[in-house]
Amino acid sequence: MLPVMEARKLAIEGALELTPKVFPDSRGVFVSPFQEPAFSEVVGVSFELRRTIHSLSRKDVVRGIHFTTIPPGCAKHVYCSRGRALDFVVDTRLGSPTFGQWDSVEMDDVSFRSMFLAPGLGHAFVALEDNTVMSYLCSASYVPEQELSVNALDPEIGLPIPAGIDPVMSERDTVAPKLSEAAALGMLPDYDYCQRHFRLP
Numbered sequence: 001m002l003p004v005m006e007a008r009k010l011a012i013e014g015a016l017e018l019t020p021k022v023f024p025d026s027r028g029v030f031v032s033p034f035q036e037p038a039f040s041e042v043v044g045v046s047f048e049l050r051r052t053i054h055s056l057s058r059k060d061v062v063r064g065i066h067f068t069t070i071p072p073g074c075a076k077h078v079y080c081s082r083g084r085a086l087d088f089v090v091d092t093r094l095g096s097p098t099f100g101q102w103d104s105v106e107m108d109d110v111s112f113r114s115m116f117l118a119p120g121l122g123h124a125f126v127a128l129e130d131n132t133v134m135s136y137l138c139s140a141s142y143v144p145e146q147e148l149s150v151n152a153l154d155p156e157i158g159l160p161i162p163a164g165i166d167p168v169m170s171e172r173d174t175v176a177p178k179l180s181e182a183a184a185l186g187m188l189p190d191y192d193y194c195q196r197h198f199r200l201p
Contacts, residue, residue: 005035007042007201010103013096014118014200015089015106016043016092018077022112029110033079034137039117043116043201047075053136055126057085062167064124065090065150065157065176070189071118075138080107083132087115088159090122092150092179095191100157100179107134110166119198124152126165149176150188156180 004021008040023030040046055063065088068074074153078087087105091098105115107125117123125134140146149172152159161167182188194200 002030003040004101009201010025010036010089012089012098012103012121014115014121014194015103016201018042018114020112020114033114034077034175035113039077045075045118045201047137048139049076050141050172051135051138053138053191055134055136058135058168059127060130060166060168061127062124062152062161062169063173064152065092065122066124067092067122067148067150067189068119068140069146069148070120070193071197072146073139073189073194074138075112075119076117076123076139077137078117078123079112079114079135079180080109081133081135082109083130084108084128085132086126086128086162088116090124090126090150090157090159091135092122093191094183094188099129099191102157102159104160107194110195117201118189118194118200120194122150124159125182126161128162145146148181148182149173150179151176154178
């Protein structure tokens with residue numbers, strides 16, 4: 001029998017919080033954050049794995065808001081394999097009823113909660129502890145020119161960066177445009193295209 005995984009829809013269509021069954025004992029912990037048959041059954045979307053990412057961050061690091069051009073699009077399944085992070089989904093799909101809105105999941109290496117993001121959605125996180133490791137499963141290969149970003153500190157989006165966090169960002173993320181600027185530049189995914197071409201949970 002496959003380990004149980006529970007799903008909860010987030011406020012952004014196409015994003016889910018997933019909670020796997022964790023098996024602790026005297027030796028430590030066993031958990032399987034992703035098993036394709038169980039994932040497809042719970043989420044209702046088949047996931048074709050093309051790439052994995054391992055991201056190590058110290059406390060205060062903010063990464064994102066990252067998304068992939070549409071087409072081709074990239075679905076992501078993200079969890080925290082060490083430490084603690086506040087993970088965000090941002091609706092970057094132009095024309096979406098929730099365009100510019102966000103939802104969040106607090107992740108850690110105890111519950112192993114994760115987030116699934118359909119193609120077209122933006123992703124960001126804040127590391128709440130040193131040595132926080134975020135693990136990504138992606139449905140598309142890495143193509144640099146297809147990887148875009150919006151500024152995580154954009155006041156129009158208003159991500160709730162926790163009190164006491166002094167954001168540390170890469171140069172790429174620091175100079176990333178605001179959401180409205182990205183829209184004016186034609187960078188953002190189209191909601192109607194996503195609806196037509198991607199099956200959403």
